[in-house]
Every structure is written in C-alpha cells, then in structure tokens.
Amino acid sequence: MAAPNKQVLIAIIGAGGVGKCFLSQLSALATRRPSPKLSLCYISTSKKALYNDDYTPIALDGTLEALAASSRSPPSLSQVVDYLAAAPHKVVLVDNTSSQDVADHFPTFLRRGINVITPNKKAFSGSYGLWQDIFAAAAESGASVFHESSVGAGLPVISTLRELVETGDRVTKIEGVFSGTMSFLFNTFAPTSGAGGSWSAEVKNAKALGYTEPDPRDDLNGLDVARKLTILARLAGLPVESPTSFPVQSLIPEALDSCTSGDEFLERLPAFDADMERTRADAEKEGKVVRFVGSFDVAAKQVKVGLEKFDKSHPIAGLKGSDNIISFYTERYGSNPLIIQGAGAGGEVTAMGVTGDLLKVLARIG
Ligand SMILES: NC(=O)c1ccc[n+]([C@@H]2O[C@H](COP(=O)([O-])OP(=O)(O)OC[C@H]3O[C@@H](n4cnc5c(N)ncnc54)[C@H](OP(=O)(O)O)[C@@H]3O)[C@@H](O)[C@H]2O)c1
Numbered sequence: 001m002a003a004p005n006k007q008v009l010i011a012i013i014g015a016g017g018v019g020k021c022f023l024s025q026l027s028a029l030a031t032r033r034p035s036p037k038l039s040l041c042y043i044s045t046s047k048k049a050l051y052n053d054d055y056t057p058i059a060l061d062g063t064l065e066a067l068a069a070s071s072r073s074p075p076s077l078s079q080v081v082d083y084l085a086a087a088p089h090k091v092v093l094v095d096n097t098s099s100q101d102v103a104d105h106f107p108t109f110l111r112r113g114i115n116v117i118t119p120n121k122k123a124f125s126g127s128y129g130l131w132q133d134i135f136a137a138a139a140e141s142g143a144s145v146f147h148e149s150s151v152g153a154g155l156p157v158i159s160t161l162r163e164l165v166e167t168g169d170r171v172t173k174i175e176g177v178f179s180g181t182m183s184f185l186f187n188t189f190a191p192t193s194g195a196g197g198s199w200s201a202e203v204k205n206a207k208a209l210g211y212t213e214p215d216p217r218d219d220l221n222g223l224d225v226a227r228k229l230t231i232l233a234r235l236a237g238l239p240v241e242s243p244t245s246f247p248v249q250s251l252i253p254e255a256l257d258s259c260t261s262g263d264e265f266l267e268r269l270p271a272f273d274a275d276m277e278r279t280r281a282d283a284e285k286e287g288k289v290v291r292f293v294g295s296f297d298v299a300a301k302q303v304k305v306g307l308e309k310f311d312k313s314h315p316i317a318g319l320k321g322s323d324n325i326i327s328f329y330t331e332r333y334g335s336n337p338l339i340i341q342g343a344g345a346g347g348e349v350t351a352m353g354v355t356g357d358l359l360k361v362l363a364r365i366g
Contacts, residue, residue: 006035007089008366009055010358011042011080011114014096015064018119018149021351022096027060029355036366041087042080043067046097049074055087077105085112090365092358095120104130110137110145115365117357119149119350124234125227128241131234144361149353151178151228152324152344160340161235164330171236173329175295175337178228180322180345181219182292184211187319190280190289192312199276200269207266211322215262220251222292225305229294233303238296240303249306251276251292283309289317315339 010026012019023043030038039057043050050058050070058066075083084091093109095102095118103123106116107130123134124147138145151157164171177183185206189196196202203220206212212219226243233240240246252265253272259265283290288309293316296303310317319325324344327337343349 006366007037007039008362009039009041009084009087009089009091010094011051011084011091012040012094012096013044013080013102014094014099015043015045015067016096017347018350018354019096020064021347022094022354023060023063025348025351025355026358027063029358030060033362036362039089041091042084044074044080046099047073051083055089077102078108081105081108081112081114084109084114091115092117092361094118094354094358095123096354098122100126106130106145107133107137110134110143111141113141113143115144115361117144117146117354117361119147119153119354121150121224121227121231123147124150125230125243128234128239144364146357146360147231148357149350151231152326152340153346154349154352154356155324155326155340155342155344157232157326157340158235160328160338161232164328164332164338165236169333170331171298171328172331173295173297174229174232174236174326175293175316175329176326177291177316177319177324178225178294178326178344179219179292180324180343181206181211181213181216182225183319183324183344184209184322186289186291187321189276190283190291192289192317196280198270198273200266200273203269204266207262213262215265217252217256217259217262217265222248222250222305225292225294229296229303229305233296236296236298238298238301238303246303247306248304249292251307279307287312291316291319315341 041055048067048070049072050067092115098120100122106123109116148158185202189202203216207216226248230240230243256265256268279290288311290307290309293308294305325341327339329337
C-alpha cells in the first residue's frame with residue numbers, strides 16, 4: 001500500500017478530442033484513488049501552457065478554462081524535460097498529440113526518468129532507430145513507456161500482443177481492419193447484404209458524418225493503417241524499418257494526388273468510380289466482399305496493407321459501423337485466431353486506453 005502522502009505528478013501535452021476526455025477520466029480517477037495522490041503539474045496545447053514553477057498542482061476542475069486563460073506560451077520541449085526532471089515527485093508525461101516533434105523527445109524524457117504514456121503513433125511507427133532508442137532509454141532509466149491506444153484506440157491490442165509474446169506464444173500472423181474510416185467506408189460501399197452507393201458518394205457521406213479527416217486523402221492513402229501495422233510487427237519481433245518500407249495500397253487515384261484541397265479531391269473523385277465498381281463487382285462474382293486490411297506474416301517476413309476479398313461469412317466481412325477487428329494467429333491458438341473487435345476510434349475509448357496505461361505505470365511506481 002502506498003504511503004498516504006505519496007504523490008505522482010501528471011504532465012499533459014495536447015488537449016484536443018482525446019486530451020479533453022483524458023482530463024475528465026484523470027479527474028474521476030484522482031477522486032476514486034486517493035493514494036498515491038495524482039496531481040496535474042503541466043498541461044499545454046501548441047499555443048498555451050499552464051504550470052507553476054514550484055509544481056503547485058493545477059486544479060482538475062476547470063482546467064481547460066484555466067488553460068485558455070493562461071498567458072504562458074508553451075516552453076520548448078527541452079525546457080519541459082528539464083522542468084519535469086527536476087520535479088519533487090515521480091512524473092508521468094501524457095502525450096495526447098500527433099506531433100512527431102514530441103515523439104522525437106520520448107528518449108530524452110525517458111532517460112531523465114519521466115514515464116511516458118500516449119496514443120500517438122508517430123514514436124512507435126517512425127524510424128526503427130527511434131523505436132530502439134525509446135525502449136533503450138526506458139531500460140536504462142527504469143522509466144515506463146506505454147502506448148495502448150496507438151493501435152485500435154482503447155481495444156486491448158498492444159497489451160494482448162505483448163502478453164502473447166512475453167508468455168512464450170509464437171505469433172505467426174496478424175490480420176485486421178485497423179482504420180475506423182476504412183471500416184465504415186467498406187461496410188457501407190460493399191455490405192454483406194443489400195447494396196452500397198457509388199464509391200465517391202460513400203466517401204462524401206463518410207466525410208459529412210465526421211468519419212474522415214478534413215482531407216479524406218489522409219485516410220485513403222493507407223498510411224495510418226501502415227503505421228499501426230508497423231507497431232504490431234515490431235512488437236512481434238519484425239524489425240520493420242518504417243511504414244513506407246512495405247507495400248501499401250493507396251486508394252487515391254494517381255491523377256488526384258495533386259489536388260490542392262480535400263474539396264477539389266471530392267469534386268473530381270466521381271470520375272474514378274468505375275475502378276472501385278470493378279473491384280466490388282469482381283469480389284461479388286466470387287460471393288465475396290472487398291475490405292481494406294493490414295496483415296503481417298512472421299514466417300514470410302511480409303507486411304502489407306490494401307484491398308482484399310473475404311467470404312461474406314468471414315468475421316472481417318461482417319464488421320459493423322466503424323469498428324476495428326484484429327485477429328491474432330499464434331501457435332497456441334492454432335487455426336482459430338484470437339479476435340479483438342469493437343470501436344477503434346473516439347475520444348472516450350481512446351482516452352480509456354491512455355488512462356489504463358496510467359494505471360499500469362502507477363502499479364509500477366505508485
Ligand atoms: N481521436 C481518436 O479517435 C483517436 C484514436 C486513436 C488514436 N488517436 C491519437 O490520439 C492523439 C490525439 O488525437 P486527437 O483526436 O485528440 O487530436 P486533436 O483533437 O487534433 O488534438 C491534438 C492536441 O494536441 C495539441 N498539439 C499538437 N501539437 C502539439 C505540440 N507540438 N505541442 C503541444 N500541443 C500540441 C493540439 O493543440 P492545438 O489545438 O493548439 O494545435 C491539440 O490540443 C493523436 O496521436 C491521434 O492519432 C486518436
């Protein structure tokens with residue numbers, strides 16, 4: 001049992017969709033779990049920062065209003081490292097951004113004994129050198145790093161894979177739908193029963209419903225899925241160099257690569273509907289549906305991302321809404337994979353993964 005006066009300081013970078021939900025989950029957790037006392041010592045966006053030089057805690061109610069009213073602009077990341085490393089208690093840094101710059105500083109935070117938790121994919125799917133440096137830094141200092149929500153949001157994908165590997169199972173293959181946007185698009189474009197609309201109409205509809213990035217090309221280029229596959233493949237022991245070092249099928253017609261805006265892209269997309277219609281019809285002829293999946297095969301050392309056809313009875317074909325599905329094929333599970341399925345996006349579930357990571361850190365240090 002932790003001493004009643006023991007404190008752990010939390011520093012948050014990023015207060016957007018996930019950051020806001022994390023703040024409210026942190027506030028509830030701090031009330032439910034009085035020891036160790038969880039105190040917020042730092043919070044910033046790219047424009048504002050809120051912290052006290054003497055580490056006096058920031059109130060966990062009204063935090064966003066106080067941040068908005070703060071006159072402090074964010075210090076440089078090396079200053080943040082120095083500030084947190086000099087704190088009088090153990091510190092957990094929560095990176096709720098998608099910033100490469102913040103991710104590049106993880107080794108420095110970790111070497112200085114600052115624990116890191118994050119849903120940010122950039123650190124774990126960028127260069128293999130950064131990946132190695134992050135885990136080497138954590139091993140050197142004993143600080144923890146957890147990133148459950150970087151794949152499948154709050155779904156227990158990374159913790160499951162880690163446990164499979166660490167308990168001595170041999171992962172042979174992982175396959176799944178890793179993007180909520182791609183899931184929604186194909187579940188509506190090529191449903192297992194009934195008919196979908198034209199490809200361009202489905203993309204427009206998905207955008208209108210808030211399922212795509214402001215420029216849908218950021219979803220359709222496949223890079224988000226490639227990043228998630230890179231993370232999982234590395235955890236399973238494949239030293240994947242980068243998310244562009246294996247085949248990734250982009251659904252952006254080459255001629256539309258140069259569109260200057262997402263709106264121009266959507267205007268011109270109907271001219272390419274025939275291509276996707278052919279793909280849908282080819283699958284239909286075989287009694288199948290097309291889905292955008294990522295997979296890696298450990299024995300073949302093969303990672304790939306793109307369109308594949310599935311029998312209508314296959315769990316990947318029967319996905320609903322914008323859900324993710326991840327199948328783990330391992331020696332222990334044999335030919336019936338361990339399957340994890342559910343919402344793979346959304347502020348609350350993503351923040352849940354981050355809060356879960358915080359609990360893991362507290363179990364180690366609290
Ligand atoms: N939303 C989801 O469903 C989901 C699911 C899984 C994973 N994730 C991951 O979770 C992370 C956060 O996603 P989100 O949806 O919350 O994004 P978001 O709404 O765009 O919020 C990002 C926040 O980070 C801040 N920020 C960006 N760069 C920064 C920097 N260099 N220094 C300080 N603050 C910075 C932004 O501040 P400004 O507003 O001032 O720019 C904003 O407060 C991303 O890595 C995302 O990939 C999200």
